[in-house]
Amino acid sequence: MPDVRRLGWSRIAIGTLILLRTTPLLAPLEVPFLRSAYPLLGWPDGRWTVATLPPSAVALLCLLRTAAAVCFTIGYRSRAAGLLCGLSGLAILIDDPFQFNFTVFQLYLAAIVLALTDAGSALALFPTPARSPDSSRWLIRTFVASIYFWAGLYKLRPDWLDGRTLELLQHSGALTGRFTTLVLHSELLRRVAAWLVVALELSLAPALLIRHTRRFALLAAFAFHALLQLTAAPDFLGFGMCALLLACW
Amino acid sequence: MWRRKEDAKAPQPLHVAIALILCLLVPGAGWLLGDPELAWSMYAKSATFRLRVEAISAGRTRTIAASAIAQAATGSLRTALGGAENFKFASAGPTLRRHLSELTLLSCQVSAAERVRLTLEERANLDAPLRSTRKEVTCPTFVGSAGRASPSAR
Numbered sequence: 001m002p003d004v005r006r007l008g009w010s011r012i013a014i015g016t017l018i019l020l021r022t023t024p025l026l027a028p029l030e031v032p033f034l035r036s037a038y039p040l041l042g043w044p045d046g047r048w049t050v051a052t053l054p055p056s057a058v059a060l061l062c063l064l065r066t067a068a069a070v071c072f073t074i075g076y077r078s079r080a081a082g083l084l085c086g087l088s089g090l091a092i093l094i095d096d097p098f099q100f101n102f103t104v105f106q107l108y109l110a111a112i113v114l115a116l117t118d119a120g121s122a123l124a125l126f127p128t129p130a131r132s133p134d135s136s137r138w139l140i141r142t143f144v145a146s147i148y149f150w151a152g153l154y155k156l157r158p159d160w161l162d163g164r165t166l167e168l169l170q171h172s173g174a175l176t177g178r179f180t181t182l183v184l185h186s187e188l189l190r191r192v193a194a195w196l197v198v199a200l201e202l203s204l205a206p207a208l209l210i211r212h213t214r215r216f217a218l219l220a221a222f223a224f225h226a227l228l229q230l231t232a233a234p235d236f237l238g239f240g241m242c243a244l245l246l247a248c249w
Numbered sequence: 250m251w252r253r254k255e256d257a258k259a260p261q262p263l264h265v266a267i268a269l270i271l272c273l274l275v276p277g278a279g280w281l282l283g284d285p286e287l288a289w290s291m292y293a294k295s296a297t298f299r300l301r302v303e304a305i306s307a308g309r310t311r312t313i314a315a316s317a318i319a320q321a322a323t324g325s326l327r328t329a330l331g332g333a334e335n336f337k338f339a340s341a342g343p344t345l346r347r348h349l350s351e352l353t354l355l356s357c358q359v360s361a362a363e364r365v366r367l368t369l370e371e372r373a374n375l376d377a378p379l380r381s382t383r384k385e386v387t388c389p390t391f392v393g394s395a396g397r398a399s400p401s402a403r
Contacts, residue, residue: 036324048355049323097344098325102291111326129367137266146272150289159375165295172338234292
């Protein structure tokens with residue numbers, strides 16, 4: 001598949017995820033973390049908030065974000081649309097930091113990153129001429145690699161490495177399911193799982209950047225996110241990462 | 250050979266600048282400033298916090314549950330404050346600390362007290378020492394558009 005088409009697929013996937021995560025499109029499924037997406041994620045409800053922007057401005061930002069996400073997804077002025085979508089979303093998060101959520105943060109940043117690449121040059125309603133597909137893919141790879149690097153680095157602390165944080169996540173209900181119970185049922189297994197996650201994340205970062213190891217790293221990353229999505233169901237974060245990994249292939 | 254040449258192409262200056270900002274500066278700043286949210290700390294945090302709200306009127310102090318304060322707040326803040334009268338496994342502690350002054354206004358509004366005292370206790374992880382932050386204010390006569398209940402109304 002040509003490089004720009006992969007970027008185009010990535011743009012469509014990220015745009016679609018933003019729309020699914022910030023609008024009530026999936027409301028019939030009654031997914032708990034999507035309840036806040038009605039009428040739109042971040043829409044002011046008239047109650048007390050730490051936000052400083054007036055409610056009308058926040059509502060306008062929500063509308064802008066949604067309209068821009070639609071344009072970004074279909075490939076209509078992708079660059080401007082992606083930037084507008086990501087920046088308006090970030091403005092809502094910055095204004096009310098209690099709304100911070102890793103999935104939407106990652107999706108907004110992904111929209112900004114893709115908007116600055118040649119992602120609008122393929123699979124778009126109005127494709128733009130490709131300027132630098134290789135540099136575009138380099139940027140996306142670097143962005144994805146940095147997420148793994150920082151995620152792994154944050155886990156280099158005693159209460160993660162000895163498995164206590166995993167135990168806490170398990171008891172809080174963040175990690176559920178038969179597989180998780182089996183894999184994390186003893187202190188030793190929790191410790192092993194904690195070390196494996198750190199080792200994988202810290203090795204994925206350089207492996208994605210080095211050409212010889214990239215394919216293997218991508219396969220490992222897809223498998224990692226599939227496993228996490230099945231066991232921990234971490235919002236849409238895994239889908240967002242996979243959407244970016246598409247462009248790295 | 251062609252592949253090698255393609256990979257060897259230098260990235261555009263704009264892409265390098267974006268990479269530096271999003272991959273190094275933003276998460277690095279979060280790391281240095283003690284705000285792990287910006288440093289991709291998802292699903293790995295073990296932070297806990299507890300918020301105590303004390304309302305003082307006519308020399309008497311009563312404790313108000315953070316959940317009661319949460320009822321008057323918008324969705325995102327309601328989630329953060331719900332159940333926070335007891336230690337809560339959530340990462341909102343640093344954000345609450347930064348907005349503790351504003352939260353005193355909400356507490357004044359909910360409690361209709363003369364003074365409120367908020368004490369936030371938090372641990373960054375399971376091994377971190379307990380960090381306590383306290384804010385005490387005299388409630389303004391009228392707070393926000395909702396205002397405070399007048400003494401006669403109480």
